Amino acid sequence: MSIILEVNNLNTRFDTPEGEVSAANNINFTLQKGQSLGVVGESGSGKTQIFMAIMGLLAKNGRTSGEAIFKGQNLLGLPVVELNKVRGVSLSMIFQDPMTSLNPYLKVSRQMTEVLIEHQGLDKESALERSIRMLELVGIPEARKRVHMYPHEFSGGMRQRVMIAIALLCEPDLLIADEPTTALDVTIQAQILELLHSLKEEMGMSIVMITHDLGVIAGMCDHVMVMYGGRVVETGTVHEIFNDARHPYTQGLLQSMPRIDGNHNEDLYAIPGQPPNLQALPSGCAFQPRCQYADAQCRSTQPEPAALSQHRMIACHHITVAKDLIPAMESA
Amino acid sequence: MSLLAKPNDRMAAVLDQQAEACIDEIAGRSLWQDARIRLMRNKAAVVSMIILTIITLLAIFAPWLSSHPFDEVYWDFIQVAPNFSEGFWFGTDENGRDLFVRTLYGARVSLMVGLVATTVSLIIGVTYGAVAGYMGGRVDNLMMRFVDILYSLPFMFFVIILMVIFGRHIFLIFVALGAVEWLTMARIVRGQTMAIKKKEFIEAAHASGVSTTKIIFRHIVPNILGPVIVYMTLTIPQVILTESFLSFLGLGVQEPLTSWGVLISEGAKVMESAPWMLAFPATFLAVTLFCFNFIGDGLRDALDPKDR
Amino acid sequence: MMSDPILKVENLKVHFPVDVGTFFSNKAQLKAVDGVSFELNEGETLAIVGESGCGKSTLGRAVLQLLHNTEGQVIWMGENITGYSVKAMRPLRNEMQIIFQDPLASLNPRMTIGEIIAEPLATHNPDMPKEQVKSRVREMMDIVGLLPRMINRYPHEFSGGQCQRIGIARAMILQPKVIVCDEPVSALDVSIQAQIINLLGELQKRFGLSLLFISHDLSIIRHISHRVMVLYLGNVMEIAEKDELYNSPRHPYTQALISAVPVPDPDKEAHKKRIVLKGDLPSPINPPSGCVFRTRCLYADQQCEREKPDLNTLTEASVKSTHQVACHKQAEIHRTN
Numbered sequence: 001m002s003i004i005l006e007v008n009n010l011n012t013r014f015d016t017p018e019g020e021v022s023a024a025n026n027i028n029f030t031l032q033k034g035q036s037l038g039v040v041g042e043s044g045s046g047k048t049q050i051f052m053a054i055m056g057l058l059a060k061n062g063r064t065s066g067e068a069i070f071k072g073q074n075l076l077g078l079p080v081v082e083l084n085k086v087r088g089v090s091l092s093m094i095f096q097d098p099m100t101s102l103n104p105y106l107k108v109s110r111q112m113t114e115v116l117i118e119h120q121g122l123d124k125e126s127a128l129e130r131s132i133r134m135l136e137l138v139g140i141p142e143a144r145k146r147v148h149m150y151p152h153e154f155s156g157g158m159r160q161r162v163m164i165a166i167a168l169l170c171e172p173d174l175l176i177a178d179e180p181t182t183a184l185d186v187t188i189q190a191q192i193l194e195l196l197h198s199l200k201e202e203m204g205m206s207i208v209m210i211t212h213d214l215g216v217i218a219g220m221c222d223h224v225m226v227m228y229g230g231r232v233v234e235t236g237t238v239h240e241i242f243n244d245a246r247h248p249y250t251q252g253l254l255q256s257m258p259r260i261d262g263n264h265n266e267d268l269y270a271i272p273g274q275p276p277n278l279q280a281l282p283s284g285c286a287f288q289p290r291c292q293y294a295d296a297q298c299r300s301t302q303p304e305p306a307a308l309s310q311h312r313m314i315a316c317h318h319i320t321v322a323k324d325l326i327p328a329m330e331s332a
Numbered sequence: 333m334s335l336l337a338k339p340n341d342r343m344a345a346v347l348d349q350q351a352e353a354c355i356d357e358i359a360g361r362s363l364w365q366d367a368r369i370r371l372m373r374n375k376a377a378v379v380s381m382i383i384l385t386i387i388t389l390l391a392i393f394a395p396w397l398s399s400h401p402f403d404e405v406y407w408d409f410i411q412v413a414p415n416f417s418e419g420f421w422f423g424t425d426e427n428g429r430d431l432f433v434r435t436l437y438g439a440r441v442s443l444m445v446g447l448v449a450t451t452v453s454l455i456i457g458v459t460y461g462a463v464a465g466y467m468g469g470r471v472d473n474l475m476m477r478f479v480d481i482l483y484s485l486p487f488m489f490f491v492i493i494l495m496v497i498f499g500r501h502i503f504l505i506f507v508a509l510g511a512v513e514w515l516t517m518a519r520i521v522r523g524q525t526m527a528i529k530k531k532e533f534i535e536a537a538h539a540s541g542v543s544t545t546k547i548i549f550r551h552i553v554p555n556i557l558g559p560v561i562v563y564m565t566l567t568i569p570q571v572i573l574t575e576s577f578l579s580f581l582g583l584g585v586q587e588p589l590t591s592w593g594v595l596i597s598e599g600a601k602v603m604e605s606a607p608w609m610l611a612f613p614a615t616f617l618a619v620t621l622f623c624f625n626f627i628g629d630g631l632r633d634a635l636d637p638k639d640r
Numbered sequence: 641m642m643s644d645p646i647l648k649v650e651n652l653k654v655h656f657p658v659d660v661g662t663f664f665s666n667k668a669q670l671k672a673v674d675g676v677s678f679e680l681n682e683g684e685t686l687a688i689v690g691e692s693g694c695g696k697s698t699l700g701r702a703v704l705q706l707l708h709n710t711e712g713q714v715i716w717m718g719e720n721i722t723g724y725s726v727k728a729m730r731p732l733r734n735e736m737q738i739i740f741q742d743p744l745a746s747l748n749p750r751m752t753i754g755e756i757i758a759e760p761l762a763t764h765n766p767d768m769p770k771e772q773v774k775s776r777v778r779e780m781m782d783i784v785g786l787l788p789r790m791i792n793r794y795p796h797e798f799s800g801g802q803c804q805r806i807g808i809a810r811a812m813i814l815q816p817k818v819i820v821c822d823e824p825v826s827a828l829d830v831s832i833q834a835q836i837i838n839l840l841g842e843l844q845k846r847f848g849l850s851l852l853f854i855s856h857d858l859s860i861i862r863h864i865s866h867r868v869m870v871l872y873l874g875n876v877m878e879i880a881e882k883d884e885l886y887n888s889p890r891h892p893y894t895q896a897l898i899s900a901v902p903v904p905d906p907d908k909e910a911h912k913k914r915i916v917l918k919g920d921l922p923s924p925i926n927p928p929s930g931c932v933f934r935t936r937c938l939y940a941d942q943q944c945e946r947e948k949p950d951l952n953t954l955t956e957a958s959v960k961s962t963h964q965v966a967c968h969k970q971a972e973i974h975r976t977n
Contacts, residue, residue, distance in 0.1 A: 017370075042830065042831060043829055141919075155920045156692075157920055185691035185856060185921075186691070186858070186897060186900040186901055187691065187896055187897065187900050187916075187917045188691075189900065189902075190914055190917075191916055191917075212829065213830075214830075214904035215859075215902025215903055215904045215909075217904075218904050218905055218906045219902050219903075219909035238906045239906055239907075242904065242906050252831060253830060253831060254904060256830060256831050256834035257834075257859070257904050258833070258834070258857070258859040258860045258862065259862075259903060259904060260858055260859045260862055260886065260898065260901045260903060261903055261905070261908065267838045267841065268834040268837055268863060269834065270831070270834035270835040271831040271834070271835075272835075274801060274802065274832070275832070277799075357788075357789045357790075357791055357792050358789055358790060358792065358793060359792050359793075360794045361793075361794065361797065363749055363750060363794065363796065364750075531745055532741075532742055533747055533748045535738070535740070536738065536740065536747075536807070536810065537748075537759065538706055539704060539706060539733065539736075539737060540733055540759060540760035540764075540810075540814075541730040541733035541760070541763055541764065542760075542763050543763075550748075550751075554748075554750040555748070555750055
């Protein structure tokens with residue numbers, strides 16, 4: 001298997017009137033072709049900013065360092081002209097709110113064919129044909145008729161499909177999906193997840209799924225990266241994360257998820273405290289104020305990521321302590 | 333589960349202890365305070381505020397700043413250029429009156445017109461707009477059609493009729509300007525009110541049985557003050573300019589009282605022979621307008637930082 | 641538990657007039673809630689679940705008389721309060737409160753949290769001395785897990801979870817009997833959701849509260865509710881006790897909803913049989929004839945197109961008598977499964 005995306009020591013910072021804010025620190029990961037990576041974290045964990053940086057979509061006051069090698073080419077610091085040959089062609093991104101990335105004043109047909117004419121040099125007719133085929137692929141009924149409609153004439157789920165169709169037009173090798181189903185109802189979410197899953201299987205596309213919903217990750221992803229306070233705290237395969245979580249934050253997150261299966265008569269486990277404010281991160285480990293194992297070392301020094309295997313990494317001073325808790329977790 | 337639940341309780345206990353350890357209440361920082369801090373970072377706005385304060389102080393203390401009264405005619409000094417030995421710092425006008433004092437007296441009238449007319453428009457406009465926006469439906473429709481009708485009346489015609497019927501009086505200028513400026517204010521406030529009305533905290537107040545008057549004045553008005561203040565700082569220069577325009581047409585304040593508009597009008601006539609008569613009042617007017625606009629911009633950025 | 645219900649809703653309808661057509665405006669009715677009946681008992685949590693546009697939030701507000709009820713009755717402790725004026729409702733407002741989805745938007749940004757929490761108290765007890773109001777506020781802040789010394793701070797200085805605690809304190813300060821919770825945790829981070837759910841459960845036990853818990857999240861509902869009501873296009877599809885609804889859902893819509901919820905377990909997800917519904921929610925301005933769900937239902941036939949199914953109580957011996965389903969094909973579907 002070949003590596004499609006390799007991120008080395010990526011840092012993202014924002015200049016604000018209150019001073020410099022670090023949104024993502026020392027991010028390292030690789031993604032194999034045809035695999036899917038789930039990125040989990042709460043709001044402000046920096047999970048979106050990593051990929052905005054890779055796509056070159058950071059806000060004006062944002063700066064990035066490190067490298068993000070996509071198919072052998074470092075995307076960071078690439079001039080816009082070069083970046084545009086990659087963005088929307090072999091690397092696409094879809095967002096939580098489809099309305100923000102669709103132009104409300106242009107017909108869907110225009111928005112779709114433009115991409116094809118621009119990047120693939122197709123003529124108008126074949127571009128339209130290709131667009132209709134793509135809309136059919138993402139499950140839009142009567143695509144031939146609907147392609148000539150405006151975005152607001154579609155329902156929320158359909159709009160999300162249109163956005164996915166646009167993202168897929170040039171058959172990208174990697175699709176970055178930022179909370180693609182958060183704004184949708186469960187039954188529509190199920191439709192979209194099913195679609196993404198089949199696209200991954202059929203087109204051999206790699207997917208990065210950014211979400212806070214562990215349920216979505218469990219069904220979709222091969223690997224998981226857990227983020228907290230702008231840092232990666234744990235990575236592993238989906239089975240390792242769900243069955244053998246080692247970082248106290250991952251464990252807490254898994255246990256605080258209300259589940260439709262399992263025990264419902266006890267109180268939920270709740271991680272105490274509040275998510276960290278990136279502008280005023282605590283000293284040492286960012287999770288330390290909310291962590292039950294925190295000691296003097298955690299409060300003073302940032303834990304270094306420790307690699308257990310090629311894809312397994314944990315950043316915690318107390319991996320051994322945490323491991324002892326696994327039986328307790330399974331009984332819960 | 334139980335294994336994990338315990339440290340959770342311990343955590344809560346620690347928090348409780350911390351709570352008891354510092355009983356004294358922490359003062360919060362309101363959005364107004366945040367806005368003030370942001371405004372103080374805006375150099376143009378701060379400089380503008382300083383200049384405006386100086387102009388205002390000059391206007392207030394005008395009688396004590398110069399040895400010449402504003403309406404005294406010096407027959408020996410008709411239309412002389414700035415002259416420091418005699419204390420005519422800005423020169424004199426064609427009637428031999430000291431231009432420095434007259435410019436400051438003009439500032440009194442111009443600033444007063446700006447403030448009073450704006451305050452009148454503020455009080456009427458905010459109340460009217462908030463009630464219309466909050467009530468909605470037919471009441472809103474009726475109230476806003478009335479505004480539309482007033483809008484469509486030709487303003488100059490209105491002022492001239494007032495002047496003809498009641499004679500030229502400074503009070504009338506306040507009324508005329510206030511009566512026109514509140515219309516825009518009412519429209520702005522109505523729009524803002526309709527947006528705020530849909531917020532959940534208004535619904536929460538309803539659900540607690542809070543009375544309508546209290547909802548309007550405790551929950552809605554404080555939340556629309558931001559745009560209102562911004563609009564106000566932009567209205568003041570507009571009113572000053574309108575007053576100058578009226579004076580320029582000869583509809584403004586009566587001699588020997590003066591305003592910047594009157595002074596500019598007089599200066600413009602003798603622009604070639606006595607440029608100082610135009611230059612000084614025009615500079616004061618321009619600087620004041622600039623200052624208000626800079627403050628307005630600064631306030632807008634400070635009150636709504638997202639828009640930048 | 642089965643004493644007189646604290647709140648009884650009978651055949652409640654809320655219709656909004658909407659303009660359709662372009663120049664000659666044709667008035668149509670948006671049927672947000674179309675004939676809903678239920679009872680809420682003391683100390684009970686009834687969850688109202690459904691997708692966006694099913695009318696669940698409208699229902700919550702209509703029960704509190706914050707919206708005009710087109711038809712039907714809301715009976716509060718034996719008193720028919722339907723159509724009560726704002727004034728007539730005022731004395732009842734301290735019995736029923738609401739908490740909102742967006743924690744920050746539900747707090748007036750210009751007021752300190754002390755003022756926010758005190759407002760209902762000051763409204764209903766205008767003569768209460770200031771000191772007493774303040775001590776009640778501090779006490780309530782302590783109960784919902786806020787540090788009382790934060791009383792003079794402003795909402796924007798708090799995180800989402802803490803803002804929701806402030807909202808809960810405001811709703812609780814009059815010690816109401818019923819709280820309508822409108823998606824109270826859906827805007828919060830996962831780790832904070834659990835805190836708020838636990839807090840609501842705790843308050844319910846301590847004060848004997850009844851909760852009308854509106855949510856689209858079936859996992860959360862399973863944790864907090866006693867009974868669950870499933871809404872679709874303003875109609876009740878199914879209502880049952882929690883375990884029964886989750887273990888043996890009878891309505892095809894409920895079945896699809898439950899199967900669509902992702903489970904945080906990769907093994908279960910890999911082998912799960914998921915019922916994927918076709919298409920989208922029809923417009924509530926022009927709902928389908930007969931059963932409103934039929935356009936997306938796998939089992940729909942001509943009867944479903946013609947007749948609107950009644951909400952019938954299940955008569956089988958194996959199920960509780962509180963289980964009601966509105967489906968013509970319910971028995972058939974149950975047999976084949």
